[in-house]
Amino acid sequence: MDLETIASRFGWSDEEVRARNSICEIGKICYQRGLISASDGNISVRLSDDTVIITPAGGMKGFMQLEQLTRIDLAGNLVDGRGKNSTETGIHLVCYQERPDIRAVLHCHPPHAVALSVAEIDMQMPIIPEMVVTIGGIPTTPFATPGTHELGDSIREVVRCSDTLVMRNHGSVTVGGNLLDAFKKLDMLEHTARILWLAHTVKGGLEPLSDEAVRKLLDTRQQLGLGGRNTLENRCGLQGS
Numbered sequence: 001m002d003l004e005t006i007a008s009r010f011g012w013s014d015e016e017v018r019a020r021n022s023i024c025e026i027g028k029i030c031y032q033r034g035l036i037s038a039s040d041g042n043i044s045v046r047l048s049d050d051t052v053i054i055t056p057a058g059g060m061k062g063f064m065q066l067e068q069l070t071r072i073d074l075a076g077n078l079v080d081g082r083g084k085n086s087t088e089t090g091i092h093l094v095c096y097q098e099r100p101d102i103r104a105v106l107h108c109h110p111p112h113a114v115a116l117s118v119a120e121i122d123m124q125m126p127i128i129p130e131m132v133v134t135i136g137g138i139p140t141t142p143f144a145t146p147g148t149h150e151l152g153d154s155i156r157e158v159v160r161c162s163d164t165l166v167m168r169n170h171g172s173v174t175v176g177g178n179l180l181d182a183f184k185k186l187d188m189l190e191h192t193a194r195i196l197w198l199a200h201t202v203k204g205g206l207e208p209l210s211d212e213a214v215r216k217l218l219d220t221r222q223q224l225g226l227g228g229r230n231t232l233e234n235r236c237g238l239q240g241s
Helices: 004-010 014-032 088-098 111-117 129-133 149-159 179-202 210-224
Strands: 042-046 053-054 071-072 078-080 105-106 162-168 171-177
Touching: 004 014, 004 078, 014 042, 014 053, 014 210, 042 078, 042 088, 053 088, 078 149, 088 105, 088 111, 088 149, 105 179, 111 162, 129 179, 129 210, 149 162, 149 171, 149 210, 171 179
Parallel strands: none
Antiparallel strands: 042 053, 042 105, 053 071, 071 078, 105 171, 162 171
8 A cells, every 4th residue: 555545544644644654664674773672662753743653652663554653742642543652752752842953763772882881881982083073972871760751851951962872771862853864873873882892892991082183073064064963062961061
């Protein structure tokens, strides 16, 4: 069944059916690449009317159907759908409440990034030039109990100034102007985590790039016309900030 037929059948707008389809497609990719397993994680897209399409509690993200997704408002109330809200809906609501520019939120459990948080290895350290230039570093937020309100609150301050973060011992949150943008940042986050994992395996403690090298790299952001939040520029999550 094509998307136009599905939209007509359920009375969804073109915007809503595209959002539902993108969530299902990104969910498959994340599952296939081992960034989530079983019913882990949550994916959401914010519509132009400020309602949110989101994966329901217990949904297998690699096998979701468009009609399984639910639509909620920014207070978490169910607007459309039969599924039960995920206990981690608060992560998404906090992101949308704090950042009107955010249109998509992706919460996954990338193994290398989570492992580094368990080992207390800092992903804010400037090591990879491409990361320094694009998103800067990746802050790690304190441990918060999944399934409770404290989980959303634990990321509130950091998400104001960063598009990527790792919740200690738990998973990642990446946000963007659309779902592909949020996935791109997740891809960069886990790729960087794999490099750091390998480097620590070979050498142990690592030396960050010098302040001068970081400054030169950040200077290229303007030349390249890069926008968005860069945590090394705004010192998000860094000591002394």
